[in-house]
Amino acid sequence: xxxxxxxxxxxxxxxxxxxxxxxxxxxxxxxxxxxxxxxxxxxxxxxxxxxxxxxxxxxxxxxxxxxxxxxxxxxxxxxxxxxxxxxxxxxxxxxxxxxxxxxxxxxxxxxxxxxxxxxxxxxxxxxxxxxxxxxxxxxxxxxxxxxxxxxxxxxxxxxxxxxxxxxxxxxxxxxxxxxxxxxxxxxxxxxxxxxxxxxxxxxxxxxxxxxxxxxxxxxxxxxxxxxxxxxxxxxxxxxxxxxxxxxxxxxxxxxxxxxxxxxxxxxxxxxxxxxxxxxxxxxxxxxxxxxxxxxxxxxxxxxxxxxxxxxxxxxxxxxxxxxxxxxxxxxxxxxxxxxxxxxxxxxxxxxxxxxxxxxxxxxxxxxxx
Amino acid sequence: xxxxxxxxxxxxxxxxxxxxxxxxxxxxxxxxxxxxxxxxxxxxxxxxxxxxxxxxxxxxxxxxxxxxxxxxxxxxxxxxxxxxxxxxxxxxxxxxxxxxxxxxxxxxxxxxxxxxxxxxxxxxxxxxxxxxxxxxxxxxxxxxxxxxxxxxxxxxxxxxxxxxxxxxxxxxxxxxxxxxxxxxxxxxxxxxxxxxxxxxxxxxxxxxxxxxxxxxxxxxxxxxxxxxxxxxxxxxxxxxxxxxxxxxxxxxxxxxxxxxxxxxxxxxxxxxxxxxxxxxxx
Amino acid sequence: xxxxxxxxxxxxxxxxxxxxxxxxxxxxxxxxxxxxxxxxxxxxxxxxxxxxxxxxxxxxxxxxxxxxxxxxxxxxxxxxxxxxxxxxxxxxxxxxxxxxxxxxxxxxxxxxxxxxxxxxxxxxxxxxxxxxxxxxxxxxxxxxxxxxxxxxxxxxxxxxxxxxxxxxxxxxxxxxxxxxxxxxxxxxxxxxxxxxxxxxxxxxxxxxxxxxxxxxxxxxxxxxxxxxxxxxxxxxxxxxxxxxxxxxxxxxxxxxxxxxxxxx
Numbered sequence: 001x002x003x004x005x006x007x008x009x010x011x012x013x014x015x016x017x018x019x020x021x022x023x024x025x026x027x028x029x030x031x032x033x034x035x036x037x038x039x040x041x042x043x044x045x046x047x048x049x050x051x052x053x054x055x056x057x058x059x060x061x062x063x064x065x066x067x068x069x070x071x072x073x074x075x076x077x078x079x080x081x082x083x084x085x086x087x088x089x090x091x092x093x094x095x096x097x098x099x100x101x102x103x104x105x106x107x108x109x110x111x112x113x114x115x116x117x118x119x120x121x122x123x124x125x126x127x128x129x130x131x132x133x134x135x136x137x138x139x140x141x142x143x144x145x146x147x148x149x150x151x152x153x154x155x156x157x158x159x160x161x162x163x164x165x166x167x168x169x170x171x172x173x174x175x176x177x178x179x180x181x182x183x184x185x186x187x188x189x190x191x192x193x194x195x196x197x198x199x200x201x202x203x204x205x206x207x208x209x210x211x212x213x214x215x216x217x218x219x220x221x222x223x224x225x226x227x228x229x230x231x232x233x234x235x236x237x238x239x240x241x242x243x244x245x246x247x248x249x250x251x252x253x254x255x256x257x258x259x260x261x262x263x264x265x266x267x268x269x270x271x272x273x274x275x276x277x278x279x280x281x282x283x284x285x286x287x288x289x290x291x292x293x294x295x296x297x298x299x300x301x302x303x304x305x306x307x308x309x310x311x312x313x314x315x316x317x318x319x320x321x322x323x324x325x326x327x328x329x330x331x332x333x334x335x336x337x338x339x340x341x342x343x344x345x346x347x348x349x350x351x352x353x354x355x356x357x358x359x360x361x362x363x364x365x366x367x368x369x
Numbered sequence: 370x371x372x373x374x375x376x377x378x379x380x381x382x383x384x385x386x387x388x389x390x391x392x393x394x395x396x397x398x399x400x401x402x403x404x405x406x407x408x409x410x411x412x413x414x415x416x417x418x419x420x421x422x423x424x425x426x427x428x429x430x431x432x433x434x435x436x437x438x439x440x441x442x443x444x445x446x447x448x449x450x451x452x453x454x455x456x457x458x459x460x461x462x463x464x465x466x467x468x469x470x471x472x473x474x475x476x477x478x479x480x481x482x483x484x485x486x487x488x489x490x491x492x493x494x495x496x497x498x499x500x501x502x503x504x505x506x507x508x509x510x511x512x513x514x515x516x517x518x519x520x521x522x523x524x525x526x527x528x529x530x531x532x533x534x535x536x537x538x539x540x541x542x543x544x545x546x547x548x549x550x551x552x553x554x555x556x557x558x559x560x561x562x563x564x565x566x567x568x569x570x571x572x573x574x575x576x577x578x579x580x581x582x583x584x585x586x587x588x589x590x591x592x593x594x595x596x597x598x599x600x601x602x603x604x605x606x607x608x609x610x611x612x613x614x615x616x617x618x619x620x621x622x623x624x625x626x627x628x629x630x631x632x633x634x635x636x637x638x639x640x641x642x643x644x645x646x647x648x649x650x651x
Numbered sequence: 652x653x654x655x656x657x658x659x660x661x662x663x664x665x666x667x668x669x670x671x672x673x674x675x676x677x678x679x680x681x682x683x684x685x686x687x688x689x690x691x692x693x694x695x696x697x698x699x700x701x702x703x704x705x706x707x708x709x710x711x712x713x714x715x716x717x718x719x720x721x722x723x724x725x726x727x728x729x730x731x732x733x734x735x736x737x738x739x740x741x742x743x744x745x746x747x748x749x750x751x752x753x754x755x756x757x758x759x760x761x762x763x764x765x766x767x768x769x770x771x772x773x774x775x776x777x778x779x780x781x782x783x784x785x786x787x788x789x790x791x792x793x794x795x796x797x798x799x800x801x802x803x804x805x806x807x808x809x810x811x812x813x814x815x816x817x818x819x820x821x822x823x824x825x826x827x828x829x830x831x832x833x834x835x836x837x838x839x840x841x842x843x844x845x846x847x848x849x850x851x852x853x854x855x856x857x858x859x860x861x862x863x864x865x866x867x868x869x870x871x872x873x874x875x876x877x878x879x880x881x882x883x884x885x886x887x888x889x890x891x892x893x894x895x896x897x898x899x900x901x902x903x904x905x906x907x908x909x910x911x912x913x914x915x
Binding site for chain 1: 423
């Protein structure tokens with residue numbers, strides 16, 4: 001697909017009544033926002049990232065997708081930061097009447113989804129759409145998604161998706177996938193919906209050289225990643241799950257607690273974190289109340305609250321809860337680690353705590369059970 | 370992503386308080402009946418399960434069901450007034466309405482422990498999730514061996530259901546052991562820690578099962594004592610408590626290692642949770 | 652949780668002012684149409700800014716704005732406490748002493764002598780202190796100023812007969828729920844959000860600037876770690892002290908953080 005046709009792709013989706021969301025520069029970062037026009041995608045930007053640091057810089061090759069990622073994956077689009085679950089009203093006789101509140105969601109296309117975002121979405125699906133207990137609010141949003149993925153050609157220094165097996169090239173879970181080369185995009189349809197949209201664009205076949213270039217670009221991006229998490233077999237003491245669970249009294253937890261702000265930003269930007277709090281918002285006239293849910297964090301006080309006491313009063317316990325759940329006991333719940341290697345928890349930690357560094361410290365030396 | 374999702378917002382049912390009992394200065398019992406008669410008739414629960422009770426305009430709390438599972442007229446909840454919602458619930462009177470979702474979670478493994486001596490160890494309001502087991506067992510007395518009921522409280526005045534303990538103590542093959550850390554005038558039972566009562570419990574460890582609910586420190590001590598006496602780990606069960614807001618394994622607050630206490634518990638076998646119970650903060 | 656609750660059909664409410672800018676009282680007035688609904692549900696017996704004047708009458712709930720900074724303030728707050736069932740301190744002045752409590756760390760008498768031609772005409776206490784320093788406070792609502800939605804939530808709780816919800820989470824939680832980009836990470840500015848109590852809805856970050864801590868300390872703060880990061884971002888020790896010594900300079904957590912930086 002020629003470079004110029006990227007706008008046509010967006011226009012085609014808009015013409016098919018998709019509300020299109022894509023990269024927008026806002027407050028010094030690439031964020032996913034609704035696109036007003038098809039030809040407004042930012043070009044020539046990279047996202048320089050380091051622990052506690054994010055800056056947009058110029059991409060010398062003037063590409064559309066040379067920025068690795070922004071402060072959020074597509075979590076807010078499916079798992080809303082705040083929404084009403086149900087509503088209760090007092091009827092004329094004063095009796096309580098409960099009713100579900102379900103959101104009206106238009107068809108949404110998201111342009112610029114990364115492989116790590118797709119892996120995270122699959123984990124959120126596993127949580128919110130689990131058989132028998134489908135979350136209607138999540139499902140409503142999820143069903144409306146049309147995902148245009150892109151291959152990451154320029155990972156940030158904080159990225160480690162190659163080590164978690166989730167990137168940098170999208171392999172599944174998209175409707176359309178793009179790999180950006182100098183002369184244009186190698187485009188793949190991942191679903192019937194995606195194929196139908198591409199059909200309308202009348203694209204010529206990618207040459208074997210182009211396909212090969214895209215593959216090599218993905219391999220080079222993987223090789224350029226400097227951070228990593230240990231794979232299942234690369235630890236002498238066994239897999240990461242078991243090793244971490246044998247280090248629950250490691251002194252490193254005390255050490256990280258002196259640096260951690262317990263602000264919860266890592267959990268908010270993590271594309272797989274699903275914790276949420278439920279609370280009532282009553283109307284002032286006393287006649288109705290909305291029961292809302294909103295993102296919550298295991299770093300907050302209320303998470304471990306238990307009638308008058310707290311299961312996790314200190315930062316050490318909260319950080320340990322987060323990290324052991326994400327990297328260890330997530331396996332028990334979902335059959336894999338909860339980390340997809342996007343590196344957001346590293347870049348967006350205000351004090352730059354590096355998950356991979358903490359894991360390295362926790363998994364070396366003797367066990368502290 | 371094939372079929373349209375069934376609506377599963379978990380919306381509460383309206384229920385009405387049919388009776389209220391003040392059990393102690395801070396503990397009260399609400400008997401509730403679902404307003405929809407068909408829903409009330411269809412309502413079933415297993416001992417050890419819990420409901421989410423909703424106070425209008427304020428929020429929900431998880432409360433274990435303490436009534437007799439055989440009693441289909443109302444659903445009983447014994448509650449300590451300690452937080453925003455429970456303090457608000459404490460001021461409800463018969464005729465007032467609440468919301469109710471449930472029952473949730475896995476209850477006690479009553480099928481698996483048939484034919485065994487039963488040791489029930491509870492602390493404080495931990496007696497509430499276990500009392501429905503007592504009701505269940507007493508209705509099917511022939512299916513079980515000896516019944517040992519052990520309850521500990523901090524202060525004598527914290528003990529609720531005194532008449533019931535007195536009554537159970539008169540039943541054949543039933544032993545009642547109660548302790549208060551601080552006794553009081555006319556306190557007929559042991560003064561001291563509940564753990565000091567374990568050696569007095571009469572049961573055959575080889576054919577016994579134990580169920581515990583209470584402070585985690587107490588349950589750890591009880592487990593140690595029972596295992597030492599030869600009770601097999603596979604027949605030691607406990608009911609865990611964590612912050613629960615959704616009750617369906619979704620909101621994440623009740624995570625205990627790889628388990629959601631609301632969905633995979635609240636009743637666990639000792640083997641499932643013992644390793645994490647050894648660490649403060651999970 | 653020993654907060655008494657209000658069960659009267661239509662509770663009597665007073666809004667009192669001490670040393671303050673009146674901004675927190677505006678959180679009531681800014682309710683707009685909802686103020687009319689509020690007036691249906693509570694009886695506003697004393698609220699000078701809204702016209703109702705009856706400071707001495709018995710009320711169910713007294714909202715108190717402002718800090719205690721004169722001898723007369725102390726007598727008056729004791730009188731108010733004796734005539735209300737529930738006392739709610741609103742705003743930074745009432746909860747930590749406010750911006751005027753900056754004088755607590757200075758020589759107030761010297762300032763007065765420099766500014767006023769007749770310093771002996773000024774009768775003020777050496778320190779500006781929060782309401783809870785003199786009387787029992789049932790609930791504290793932090794913020795400079797508090798927001799209308801906070802006020803509504805408190806009033807709603809009282810009308811429902813329950814204690815107000817105490818939200819001591821950090822500003823970051825509200826910032827991320829609004830899908831805002833962390834200004835500390837993307838601009839390198841010294842944001843107080845990670846140690847500051849939520850309630851404002853991350854107002855400053857939503858305008859692309861750093862939080863300056865006007866809602867006071869959150870729960871479980873790690874001010875040492877934040878101060879260390881401020882240093883890494885290039886702030887001088889004096890600038891770091893100023894971050895903590897602002898609207899809520901006398902809140903114990905912020906005061907201790909500033910003192911620690913000073914003594915390093």
